[in-house]
Amino acid sequence: MRAWLPLLLRLCLLALLVAFLSNPLWFEPLLRPLTQNGAPAVYNQGSLLSLALLHLRTVAIATAAAIVVAVALAILVTRPIGAEFLPLSRSLVNIGQTFPPVAVLALAVPAVGFGEKPTLIALFLYGLLPIFENTLTGLTTTPPSIVEAARGAGMTGWQRLTKVELPLCLPVMLAGIRLSVVISLATATIGSTVAAKTLGEVIIAGLQSNNLAFVLQGGLIVAALAVLIYDALSALERMAARRMGQVA
Amino acid sequence: MIEIDHITKRYGETTVVDDVSMVIEPRTVTVIVGTSGSGKTTLLRMINRLVEPSSGTIRLDGIDNRSVPGHELRRSIGYAIQGNGLFPHRTVAQNIATVPALLGWDAARIKARVDELLALLQLDPAAFGPRYPHELSGGQQQRVGVARALAAEPNVLLMDEPFGALDPIIRTKAQEDLLAIQKRFGTTIILVTHDMEEAVHLGDRIAVMDAGKLVQYATPADILANPASDFVETLIGASDRPFKLLSLGTVGDAVEPGPAAGEGIRAGASQRDALAELLWSGRPAMPVTGENGAALGRVTVEGLVKRAARPQ
16 A cells, blocks of 8 residues: 555646646636735636647656766766877866756857747756766776676777667666756746747746745746656666666 | 686786796696685686786686687687676576577577476575566575576686585585586586685685796695695694595495495495594494495505594
């Protein structure tokens, strides 16, 4: 009975989220007390559902690009041929993380204009570090006896990478992706300051019109999405790890 | 036949393997013994080119092992290591199928070979094939490691301390299994160990290495009787010598005519076991029976003690 409780709670959260996104007016009585002077309680300048989907799309594109670049970089610097690029790659990825996304937005807008593009650049740079570092850790901590066995069996360098090293570092890599996704989900909201269509629009509209109900519903949707995606990726990670006999 | 011809391996200033030459006969078990850092593992790894020698050549059946790319060479040579190195993300059957899959065997042939090897190593194919390595005991993992090394029917099997991580009882069993497999397939086995006991038990010939040099390369009886240096003598362990010598012969070779009372011993058992049994039960002699149960004669303490003396 106990073991089912977390799953049940998550299913309730998911149901609540879906209900709110598809029929926000149902929840109007709950949000009404948060408004003043007869301001609207439910966001009325666009569909919450389509904003949520656009928000997810932005995060998905940025994370996918970050995965490709970070994993490719991690693979490159763990091969003998690219080992000398390790310090350089580390610095580049670290700069991406230390640069505040707001600053990236400010710098990117003059170059690529308003809209989704500057947000994608900011999220991409911000998401690189966890994926890169975790993939690097996974690739460098593969047990030597297993790599040795793969060489001894006559695998080529490429076969060792694709058949042994990458599958073995999958759980650690997934953990990096999970961190990156959750950070991006939250950070994407500031993309709306440069006219990207994300849930940040709701929050910003609330702040501008002093409408607590808007701020709260925008924030809660992002939070619910983050919690659900975090848990789903954690479950995926545990599945991958359990197959390898690791205790997750 | 494996010809190791003036092989040297240097890492910077250090010479790890120093001008080693030896010839390994086909269908035999050769054991390379030495302490840690003696270069024994490096020598083994140069045969399948996991390590490239600084100078010298190694020929397999007369062909230089550098005439094919390293990974192709390694697919034709079995390789088993300590701690087995099984792939944790693949099932037992997939692990064993590693080299055949790399060689592009068809699925039916791979399955037949995997089942054959699992059965040979006393692992039920239906029960163990789909399991993951972490679900097996240490001894079972070691057997799967051997099965994987043998999967593509290699003529040569290299083993690097394959029994190092096993407890004594399972190790003895694994050694017996290995000898049985060697007899069945006629594989040339080269095994590295630091355990002289294991070397004497398994090896047709023993190569003793010290500080990168091949100190002695001879049959176990020869090594026990005429150690080439103090180092070899230390490795053998002076107090154990007569018993190691006895362990090389079977009771069948020590049979004398005459009667004896009490429980008997099989002709296939080692003379060491026979002596131990006689000393423990306090008898001067015991009957010997053939594999079919027929009485062959007896072994005596006196006769065995004579055989334990240093050969002249």
